[in-house]
Amino acid sequence: MYKVFVNDKPIILTTSLNNDEDYPLYLFKNIAFEEVIHKLKTDVLVGVYLYCTNIEESWKEIREIYEPIVAGGGLVLNESKEVLFIFRGEKWDLPKGRIEEGEEIEEAAIREVEEECGIEDVVLKKFLINTYHLFIQGGKKRLKETYWFLMHSGYKGELKPQTEEGITDVCFKNEKEIEKALLNTYANIKLVYNNYLKNQLQ
Known part of the structure; x- marks a missing residue:
């Protein structure tokens, strides 16, 4: 699992359908990632689960869009x-x-x-x-x-x-x-x- 925050709101990449928080669950391959970001920033969503069939591939895709800074x-x-x-x-x-x-x-x-x-x-x-x-x-x-x-x-x-x-x-x-x-x-x-x-x- 990866938990990534946008304005303190979580995007949770997961391979499980059993999740603890009451966030909507979407299939990673079916979503427009930038649309999810926008909804988090505009308070349409307070958090979201993204179900990944291959979580490392999904994480790699995000890192290709958002250039990593290491701290x-x-x-x-x-x-x-x-x-x-x-x-x-x-x-x-x-x-x-x-x-x-x-x-x-x-x-x-x-x-x-x-x-x-x-x-x-x-x-x-x-x-x-x-x-x-x-x-x-x-x-x-x-x-x-x-x-x-x-x-x-x-x-x-x-x-x-x-x-x-x-x-x-x-x-x-x-x-x-x-x-x-x-x-x-x-x-x-x-x-x-x-x-x-x-x-x-x-």
Whole structure:
């Protein structure tokens, strides 16, 4: 299954006819993909399932239409198991950014966390999840593919938001504060956090 967001509304590519959400189900091969995008953007649809007979072929088709941009980010824990958040664009977010030429994705993820938050001693623990969203940039159709990693830092110094990137606050949040932050965040960030919680229970 692939879950791709358009303005925080999901397109779910699936090979199953048994689905949890009350979204309409269409056959991928029979739909006009751009029409689905339009309906999501104009609130005609709040989400959609696309049934694929060959999900990897369908995913390849989407990636040929929407040029992929690869990014890396981190869910960073401190010694108190609090999670590092940034505030940008009037929403709480997790630090992330695009990979630079010659970088490995893990290197990019750590660099972006350190740059956006003014933090040091960041150690990557393990891969968590990929998230995806579609958008238009400079008239081009783009697919942002973000690799998320669980990280840890024992940094005790002052956190400094990267204001040139539009970040106005950065802080570690405890469980109660996280619940409040998740009321004002993106669907992809909820996916990352829920994946982290799921991993903790395993």
